[in-house]
Amino acid sequence: MTVYSKIVGTGSYLPERVVTNRELEKSVDTTDAWIRERTGICERRIAAEDEYTLDLAEKASRRALEAANLDADEIDLIVVATTTADQIFPSTACLLQSRLRIKGCPAFDVQAVCTGFVYALGVADKFIATGAAKKALVVGAETFSRIIDWTDRNTCVLFGDGSGAVILEASDTPGVMSTHLHADGDYADYLHVPQGVSNAHAEVAAGRAYVEMNGSGVFRMAVTTLCRIADETLRHNKIDKQELDWLVPHQANIRIITATAKKLDLPMDRVIVTVDKHGNTSAASIPLALDEGVRSGKIRRGDLLMIEGFGGGFTWGSALIRY
Numbered sequence: 268m269t270v271y272s273k274i275v276g277t278g279s280y281l282p283e284r285v286v287t288n289r290e291l292e293k294s295v296d297t298t299d300a301w302i303r304e305r306t307g308i309c310e311r312r313i314a315a316e317d318e319y320t321l322d323l324a325e326k327a328s329r330r331a332l333e334a335a336n337l338d339a340d341e342i343d344l345i346v347v348a349t350t351t352a353d354q355i356f357p358s359t360a361c362l363l364q365s366r367l368r369i370k371g372c373p374a375f376d377v378q379a380v381c382t383g384f385v386y387a388l389g390v391a392d393k394f395i396a397t398g399a400a401k402k403a404l405v406v407g408a409e410t411f412s413r414i415i416d417w418t419d420r421n422t423c424v425l426f427g428d429g430s431g432a433v434i435l436e437a438s439d440t441p442g443v444m445s446t447h448l449h450a451d452g453d454y455a456d457y458l459h460v461p462q463g464v465s466n467a468h469a470e471v472a473a474g475r476a477y478v479e480m481n482g483s484g485v486f487r488m489a490v491t492t493l494c495r496i497a498d499e500t501l502r503h504n505k506i507d508k509q510e511l512d513w514l515v516p517h518q519a520n521i522r523i524i525t526a527t528a529k530k531l532d533l534p535m536d537r538v539i540v541t542v543d544k545h546g547n548t549s550a551a552s553i554p555l556a557l558d559e560g561v562r563s564g565k566i567r568r569g570d571l572l573m574i575e576g577f578g579g580g581f582t583w584g585s586a587l588i589r590y
C-alpha cells in the first residue's frame with residue numbers, strides 16, 4: 268500500500284518589530300512608492316537583537332505541534348530549512364530538537380535558500396513514503412536581516428525575518444501528491460553571499476558577508492522558471508489547472524506572484540499573498556503563507572494546493588498537496 272505524507276498541523280511566528288518602507292526612507296535612497304510599486308512590500312518584521320533563528324523556529328514548531336494536537340516527543344524526524352543558522356554547527360535542527368526535548372530522531376538542516384522549505388518538505392515526504400519516519404516536523408526559519416547590508420537599497424528593502432512549520436504524518440491517502448526539486452549552480456553569482464567559512468580569509472570573499480543580487484536577472488529567471496515548474500507539476504499529476512484551489516507561492520515580489528497566478532489562470536483571491544506584510548523571508552515564506560491561509564480559514568481540508576519557490580543557487584521547486 269502506498270504511504271503518503273499529510274499535513275496535520277501548521278504554525279508560524281513573526282518577530283514583533285515592524286519596519287515600514289517609510290522607516291527605510293530615512294536610511295537609504297528609496298521611497299515607499301518605489302518599494303510598493305516594484306515589489307508589493309509595505310512592511311517587514313525584523314528580529315530583536317537577542318532573538319535568533321532557533322527562537323523563531325521553536326515558536327513556529329510549538330504552534331504547529333499544538334495545531335496537530337501532538338506532543339513533541341511523538342516527532343521522529345526534524346528537517347529545518349534555513350540559510351541563517353545560528354551556529355556553523357550543530358545544525359539548527361539539532362538545537363531545535365533539544366529545545367523541544369525530543370530524543371534520538373534524525374535532525375538536520377537543508378540549505379536551498381528561498382526554495383529551502385520546498386526542499387525540506389520533499390525530503391521529509393520521502394522519509395515518510397519509505398517508512399523511515401511517521402511524524403515529521405518541517406520548518407523554514409530565517410533571520411535574513413543578519414545577512415543584509417542595510418546601506419544597500421538594492422537588497423535591504425526586500426527581506427524580512429520569520430518562521431513557519433508543518434507537521435507531516437503518514438497517511439494512506441494524499442497528502443503530498445508530488446514534489447519537484449531542481450537546481451542550476453551555474454547561476455550561483457546572480458544571488459549570493461560570497462563569504463563563507465573556508466574562504467573567509469580569501470581576498471575575493473572576505474568582508475562580503477551580505478546578500479549580493481542581480482535583481483533583474485533573478486526576476487526574469489524566477490518568472491520563467493516558476494511558470495515552467497507549475498506546468499511540470501500539473502502534468503506529472505495529470506490534473507488541469509482549473510482543479511487547483513490555492514497557489515501558495517514563495518513571497519519575493521508581487522509581480523512574480525501575479526505572473527505565476529496568471530499562467531495558472533488563477534484569480535488573485537485564490538493566491539495566498541503575504542509579501543506586503545512580511546517581505547521576502549526566504550525559506551520561511553511558504554510555510555508562513557500556508558499557516559496564514561489555514562488560520563484565516565481560506566485553506567480548508569480537502570483543498571488542492573500548489574506551493575512553489577525560487578531562490579539562490581539557483582534552486583527551484585514545487586509541490587502539489589491535497590490539504
Ligand code: UT7
Nearest residue numbers: 297298301305381420421424482483485486519520577578
Ligand atoms: O527570493 C528569490 C530571490 N529574489 C527575488 O526573486 C528578487 C527578484 N528581483 C526583483 O524582485 C526585482 O528585480 C527588484 C525588486 C529587486 C528590482 O526591481 P526592478 O524592476 O527589476 O528594478 P531594477 O533592478 O531594474 O532597477 C530599476 C531602477 C534602477 O535605477 P536606474 O539604474 O534605472 O537609474 C535601480 O538603481 O531602480 C533603482 N532601485 C531603486 N530605487 C529606489 C533599485 N532599488 C531601489 C530602491 N529604491 N530600493
